[in-house]
Amino acid sequence: MPRLALYAIAVCLLAVVAAVISFVQGSWLGIVWVLLAGLSSNMAWFYLRRQRAQTAG
Secondary structure: OOHHHHHHHHHHHHHHHHHHHHHHOOOOOHHHHHHHHHHHHHHHHHHHHHHHHHHHO
């Protein structure tokens, strides 16, 4: 697994935890964390697919 994909997954998990904590505390800042989680999730998929395409071709 590419290192950048692992970093993106770690950021995604941390952003989800931060979003849950923000919403539990009643803060609407959690929306920003949800958006960051979505972005990092897409980055992880991109790096995984790119590696898979490089090894297949």
